[in-house]
Amino acid sequence: MRYFFLHYQLIVDSETGKVVGAEALLRWIHPEYGKISPGRFISFLENDPCYYHLGLSIIRRAVRDCVRFKKYVPDFRMNVNITAIQLQNEDFVRKVTDILRDSCLPPDSLVLELTERCKELDDTFLRNKIKALRDTGIRIALDDMGTGYSTVSLLLNTPVDE
Secondary structure: OOOEEEEEEEEEOOOOOOEEEEEEEEEEEEOOOEEEOHHHHHHHHHOOOOHHHHHHHHHHHHHHHHHHHOOOOOOOEEEEEEOHHHHHOOOHHHHHHHHHHHHOOOHHHEEEEEOHHHHHOOHHHHHHHHHHHHHOOOEEEEOOOOOOOOOHHHHHHOOOOO
């Protein structure tokens, strides 16, 4: 995680104007080049097998911060993007539930957002992984709905919450 940090984009209830959560976004400040645009490094990272461990680190940090935020906003929820590489790892669901258990964060306070590459996975595999995560109480969302491979068909055929 050297030189990487999480930036939190607030999620606001459109009816009340109150903050209800945040999305954890990975950012990078290079010691020589300064701030690097996510468009220049995210797709590279998401395709690298090391992202599985980096992704768990992101979830761990976001969950820890969510616990702190819930002291001020009890219904606060944290959204974190996940990739196909993470879903394809057989230990992913267990690792995420371990992180939640160790932090004492209720599972429904975590929303995992499926990134673009997740939508390229086999439909049955993806539905089974989503079901396994949802069965723990974790909520699932589609990231960037309406862009790239995101389609109405996917939304109708995938058991997501958001």
